[in-house]
Amino acid sequence: MASANIIHVTGLSKSFGSLKALDNVSFVVRQGEIFGYLGPNGAGKTTTIKILCGLLPRQSGEVSIGGLDIAEEPVRVKQRLGVVPDESNLYPELTCLRNLDYLGELYGLSRAARRARATELLGIFDLTDKKATPFGALSRGLKRRLTIAAALVHAPEILFLDEPTTGLDVPSAKALRALIQRINQQDGVTVFLTTHNLFEAEALCHYVQIIHKGQALAAGTAQEIRQRVTGRKTLEVTFDGPVPGDWWQVPGYRGRPPAPVNGRWHLETAGQELHQVLAFLLVRAEAAGVKIIDLEAGGANLEEAFLAILQEQRPGKEENP
Numbered sequence: 001m002a003s004a005n006i007i008h009v010t011g012l013s014k015s016f017g018s019l020k021a022l023d024n025v026s027f028v029v030r031q032g033e034i035f036g037y038l039g040p041n042g043a044g045k046t047t048t049i050k051i052l053c054g055l056l057p058r059q060s061g062e063v064s065i066g067g068l069d070i071a072e073e074p075v076r077v078k079q080r081l082g083v084v085p086d087e088s089n090l091y092p093e094l095t096c097l098r099n100l101d102y103l104g105e106l107y108g109l110s111r112a113a114r115r116a117r118a119t120e121l122l123g124i125f126d127l128t129d130k131k132a133t134p135f136g137a138l139s140r141g142l143k144r145r146l147t148i149a150a151a152l153v154h155a156p157e158i159l160f161l162d163e164p165t166t167g168l169d170v171p172s173a174k175a176l177r178a179l180i181q182r183i184n185q186q187d188g189v190t191v192f193l194t195t196h197n198l199f200e201a202e203a204l205c206h207y208v209q210i211i212h213k214g215q216a217l218a219a220g221t222a223q224e225i226r227q228r229v230t231g232r233k234t235l236e237v238t239f240d241g242p243v244p245g246d247w248w249q250v251p252g253y254r255g256r257p258p259a260p261v262n263g264r265w266h267l268e269t270a271g272q273e274l275h276q277v278l279a280f281l282l283v284r285a286e287a288a289g290v291k292i293i294d295l296e297a298g299g300a301n302l303e304e305a306f307l308a309i310l311q312e313q314r315p316g317k318e319e320n321p
């Protein structure tokens, strides 16, 4: 993978009235990577994409795409990027082929060039047999695919995808992720993707930036982020009899010491894999001669994980609920 930075964002801020949608956000995207911008609803993901793509003016901060500032050279920058908004912008009454052809025309491609490109894209996106079908008649998953194809008509270097798999069924989402990987690997397109789905970020992205309430929090490889988030699972355990008070002292356990409430022990898996804690639990229960009669694992609640990471990064600063 090439390692030059293709997007530089420094101190980006944007308010809507008194709401700070983006508050001093900085990050870089490397050329050739799939960059994940991960955060819950309302985090500021769409606002960021809109500013980066020149669809919304920024208030302060620097945005450079391929060394150019979109506020100064909007046309040149827009030639280099493709955007897939969260809602499709294609014409429902036009056929798939005609939608792509029309966009090619807007980008100034010759008739022959845009026909060739449309045919190629329909092939890549497995939509050749739908070329004469009106966009509006496609299933949700196929609509999303054509919308991505449309963003690639002018062969951009960077593709922005705003929550590409949200609202799709599992097989469609899976197929779409494979396509995004293919576009990245085969065509070398840098992908900037927003998602609120940790699994998706992990499955697709080389690098992940977490955004929460307009603030850029932890960043790292998907594996690093996953460890920080899944390191925060909680377990509720109930035994069928008394256990020694120190049973929970798993080697390396870094969560708070648990105390039983109505016989249920609340345990955190901070710093450890869930399976290690579970394995140890079974050993301890066996040694104490008790059985586990109830066990509940609190899923990787991303919202809670974001808050925990926020508090880690800004010690002493309380978050408003």
Ligand SMILES: Nc1ncnc2c1ncn2[C@@H]1O[C@H](COP(=O)(O)OP(=O)(O)O)[C@@H](O)[C@H]1O
Pocket: 016, 019, 021, 039, 040, 041, 042, 043, 044, 045, 046, 047, 048
């Ligand atoms: N045009 C707008 N006017 C007022 N508030 C907005 C506007 N667009 C977004 N917001 C607010 O800004 C925050 C960030 O929104 P958005 O970027 O859409 O988040 P995300 O895409 O991460 O869900 C939210 O609180 C949202 O309600």
Ligand SMILES: [Mg+2]
Pocket: 045, 046, 047, 086, 162, 163
């Ligand atoms: Mg959004």
